[in-house]
Amino acid sequence: MTRSPIPLPQVRGFLQTQRTDYWWVTPILVVLGLGGFIVYSTWAAFQGCNYFIGGVDQPGVQRLLSPFYSPVIWDPHGIHSGHAWLGELPAWWPAWMIFSPALLILPFPGGFRFTCYYYRGAYYKAFWGDPVSCAVGEPGFRGDNYRGEQKFPLIMQNIHRYFLYAAVVFIGLLAWDAIASLQHYNADGTRSFGLSVGSLVLIMNPIFLGMYTFGCHCMRHFVGGKNDCLSCSMDGGNAYRKVTWLNQRHMLFAWISLFGVAFTDIYVRLCANGTWTDWRIL
Numbered sequence: 001m002t003r004s005p006i007p008l009p010q011v012r013g014f015l016q017t018q019r020t021d022y023w024w025v026t027p028i029l030v031v032l033g034l035g036g037f038i039v040y041s042t043w044a045a046f047q048g049c050n051y052f053i054g055g056v057d058q059p060g061v062q063r064l065l066s067p068f069y070s071p072v073i074w075d076p077h078g079i080h081s082g083h084a085w086l087g088e089l090p091a092w093w094p095a096w097m098i099f100s101p102a103l104l105i106l107p108f109p110g111g112f113r114f115t116c117y118y119y120r121g122a123y124y125k126a127f128w129g130d131p132v133s134c135a136v137g138e139p140g141f142r143g144d145n146y147r148g149e150q151k152f153p154l155i156m157q158n159i160h161r162y163f164l165y166a167a168v169v170f171i172g173l174l175a176w177d178a179i180a181s182l183q184h185y186n187a188d189g190t191r192s193f194g195l196s197v198g199s200l201v202l203i204m205n206p207i208f209l210g211m212y213t214f215g216c217h218c219m220r221h222f223v224g225g226k227n228d229c230l231s232c233s234m235d236g237g238n239a240y241r242k243v244t245w246l247n248q249r250h251m252l253f254a255w256i257s258l259f260g261v262a263f264t265d266i267y268v269r270l271c272a273n274g275t276w277t278d279w280r281i282l
Helices: 025-047 107-114 117-128 154-180 197-213 217-225 238-247 250-272
Strands: 183-185 191-193
Touching (some): 025 250, 107 154, 154 197, 217 238
Antiparallel strands (some): 183 191
8 A cells, every 4th residue: 555654743824724524512511611611600709608508697597618619718797607617707807808718718629620631631722723623733832932831820630630639628618618518507597407408419419520630630649540559559459440440431430520519509609699499308
């Protein structure tokens, strides 16, 4: 068979390609999905209100807390959520400085997602065109100085493993919020068991987030990927196999958990402002 030599590298103008498939669908969906989440979560974080229902002042209503605001370190002045660790915002907080409990929280799970191996590949392509898709021309603004993640600021992506520690802690905190959602205050201030649609939403949220977090590439390394002999480990490589199963579906769980945590905030927010009613099941 006669083969024609193909010169390398292939020089293409931006978005030039010989591909005939719908390669552009994926980057567009990433821009819409991830971009939409960033816009919404930023807006929600600055609101500083409508992030909970079922406080002491709402007897008979299940205790729901938005994951964007968990844990609540301080409540803004005049708000008593019943979730704040240290009560109301202290007097020493500057009056000119905007305060929302979410602004103290979101940088940690946000940093975990922003440095995630999967998301890096997704938003490099969709937002930066690096490349937009396989065999598709890249932008020509990089020049000869492009060094990937070897220089600042992209070298900071290497702190992903440290954000993993924080992400695991947040799974525990959100699981606690899910347990708290199974309670409501009575008129006398005591608490009783209950179950509502919102409780189910808050229960599913840490499950989806956990499937994404524990399928992280760094987690796979921690539980056995760094070892030369998996069968020699204490559990015979069982943990590694379980994390590998999650890791093989990392993209799926990344998107399910992203939209899941956004929907959880939307659900609590709309219930808090009276648009929706959190229907009681038990």
